[in-house]
Amino acid sequence: MPIVQSMVSTPSSSAPLAPAQTLWVPGTPPLELRVWGRKPRGGAAPLVLHFHGGAFVSGDLDSGACLAELLASSGAVVASLAYPLAPAHRFPDAVEAGYAALEWLHKQRTRLAGSTAPLFLAGEEAGGNLAAAVALMARDRAHPPLAGQILVAPMLDPCNATASLRQTMGEATGCKWMDGWQQYLRGPMDAEHPYAVPGRAQRLAGLPPALILTGGDDPMRDEALAYAERLRGAGIAVHSGVLPSTTGWPDSLSEQPAQECPCAVEVREHFRAFFQAATPPPPS
Known part of the structure; x- marks a missing residue:
């Protein structure tokens, strides 16, 4: 993917991040967002809606801070969503909450990141699933326009039958990802719904550009690459x-501060290059 000159500001990773602020998306109930990064002077930054991991049943804004901070230190304004968790909230509650937050961010983009801020989705593990699902939903509903989707160790296969997952689990008898799927999906029919399982979506044309990252020892590696x-x-x-x-990955993404995240430097460079490449050049 070529790198193009863009209007998006991408400050160096050494620049201190603005303190996170809490915002609320109106609704019943309202949705909490933790916002990292700052709007640049005289320009725009990528505006990212981020979903934390936790196999659909756990995780919160604190456990998602590692990836959110890496995204923000790559030049973005990042809004991390406290989405509803299973089993109290099964599919499609989290996806619909994500889409509501995306629509709200689109309306607030001038205030948060600049009038020309491109809009991205991002997530790790189960959050990667939700980011991919909301991208499908935004395409199908023809709004809002997305510049890209960033999926890190995304959880996309409820069969849990890939070689990378088997290699990671070894002789273990329990699998938290299998348990998570069982608590997230309402029944077998949900496993065929593209918003529940984006990896099985039959129609992928029209989606925004994607950055998909995985690790050699990541149990989600095979489904991510597929x-x-x-x-x-x-x-x-x-x-x-x-x-x-x-x-x-994906466990270490929620267990350490951003600067200690394995491969943090490489991840940040991937993010920065993707933001630049997925953003249209300024008009000549």
């Missing part, structure tokens, strides 16, 4: 990367 190939086959611009086999 989705990347399916997107490419549908004509979607995709950049995918497999980082070294010492990431400990």
Whole structure:
């Protein structure tokens, strides 16, 4: 994917982040957003709606702070969503909450990130599933326009039958990702719904460009790469990367501060390049 000159500001990773602020998306109940990064003077920054991981049943804004901070230190304004968790809230509650937050952010983009701010989705593990699902929903509802989707170790296959997952689990008898799917889906029919399982979506054309990152030891590796190939086959611009086999992903993404996240430097560079490449150049 070529890098193009853009109107988006991408400050250096050494620049201090603005303190996170809390915003609320109106609704019943209202949805909490934790916002990282700052609107640049005289320009615009990528505006990212971020979904934390936790196998659909756990996780919160604190556990999602690692990836949110990495995104923000790559030049974005990042709004991390406290979405409703299963089993109290099964599919499609989290996806609909994500879409509501996306619509609200689109309306607030001038205030938060600049009038020309491009809009992105991002998430890790189950949050990667939700980011992909909301991208499908935004395409189907023809609004809002998206500049890209960032999926990190995304949880896309309820069958849990990939080689990478089997290699990671070894002889273990329990699988938290399988348990998470069982608590998230209402029944077998949901496993065929593209918003529940984007990896099984039959129609992928018209989606925004994607950055898909996984690790060599990531149990989600095979399903992430399979989705990347399916997107490419549908004509979607995709950049995918497999980082070294010492990431400990996806668990380590919620267990350490951003600066200590395995492969933090590489991840940040992937983010920065994707923001630049997915943003239209300024008019000549």
